[in-house]
Amino acid sequence: MPRFHVRRSTLVEAPLADIYSTVADYSTWPAWSPWLVAEPDAEITISPKPREIGASYSWKGDLVGEGKITHLHLEPDESVRDEIRFAKPFRSRADVWFEIRQTHDGNLLAWNMEGKLPWFLFWMKSQMETFIGMDYERGLKMLKEYIETGEVKAETRLHGLVDVEPVEIVGIRQRCHRRELSEKMPPLFQQVHDLLEQAGLEHGRGASVYHHFDCKSEEMDFTSGFECNAPLVDLPEGLSLWSLPATQAIRVEQIGPYEHLGNAWSAAHQFLRYRKLKENPAGSFEVYQNDPETTPADELKTDVYVTVKS
Template structure:
């Protein structure tokens, strides 16, 4: 009996000692991971802000394919929430408490377990990356572990910070893949022959290697727009590029960045921005929905259409592209719309 008594006291000492040990351990945590994604902040924010999108990149989806998700009526914006049931990652819920569009999201996460419920703060930050067009995305969680959580985690092969950090790293990598793939989507439609009415436009002109056109185009359009604003000249349509001369042997192109206007404008001598007139023209119209990097494929399909239908490109009329969307207002390049016009010769009727 004395041995049992001594064992009992020894066990009691171990339990009390363990309780004191775990109770005095610092349970506070703040774990965050950052990844630079080659996409605008608005596009990434638009994906993260809606809980329904998390199914496509959430790291717990691979940990438990059978996880049960339930969504509230509101899934984005302040007050939005969803919950889950899982035998692998546990049960829980999350709600959004604050948003600063394209910059920050703050959330509350609650884990339900036999040891009781625990609540922590989840945060997202979307910051401009070091390279143009990139975004530093930070995903983190901070809070305080309960006594039982500290006990439980002490018996795990990895500590809590490592487990949470790995999960967030995996989630950001998945998000990167989803966003990048979404930006690659594009469609091309050869619409057929159309009559373009032409009209007056303001423009400036330069020559460049074909690979440098996109880099120069933005600055040139900005120069034309700045001139128009300074002189109270209103736009009368969407901006377009006019291809004046293509030197395939040297890979150079002389092109103009143009903005339509209603009436002719006479500019001062020496002005780099001048006014021009496009005559009405019959052209093959092709519509690209997607990033401008897909324009070569749009031209290839247009040329194939010309050959198939025995149509001949006009030898002197100039090809042009009309940009139907403003990239500053459309975050996903997959939603850009560009109309490509190739003027054609119309056979004279006998």
């Protein structure tokens, strides 16, 4: 059976003891779980003494599946080693461990998973490593925030399948690695705004379209710009127009900093798999409900729409 290994890390501005005590305590896990954001009402069972060897954390839900993770070895202020067993959507097990150590750049927290895929899923090894890695990155962002501030200022609201009116978004289309999106997008919005203003064209809310994601290279093909308030007759040079007819989409509302937007996209795709729906290759999109220049980060609102095939 094909083996896989995923490792992601972050720097945390907190003492090693605080990092360890949070990670080793299963009672904190629901606050920063990258999966429960999609199904906060899932059934969670935690051992009475959640920071001891043999303690366990189990979950059961429609979107998150079913499984259990158990503490095997705890090294105070250094590491947490667990075993995770999945019951649904398919049976498997893996080793999970956290490394905590001081580095020249700060206190490092690394999250690892190593295991074997069932033989019938050998073809998914690369995809699994990519998507588990993305989940770990989302989880580490929330865990870092939780350790440093005592809370995670983000909320994910899954609204399910909804009807969507026709949409037109004008913007600039580019490609980049998914980790570069937060750096690439802001100047694109400014550039699109300036081009529309020079042409005397009004626009609506900010929006981005995701045309395609390459799982192997993790390259994203996207357009960033604005909703069209009226049909565009003459498109300014350098801009492209993306149109979507009336359709259905999975809508997820994300409240809080843009760095947690991945939670909304993950929730939408968890729902997509649960309902056995297929994503529309025409593209999916997100609409920014307020202005990041004038809105506190924890009050930002974004609607994510994953379009589905009819």
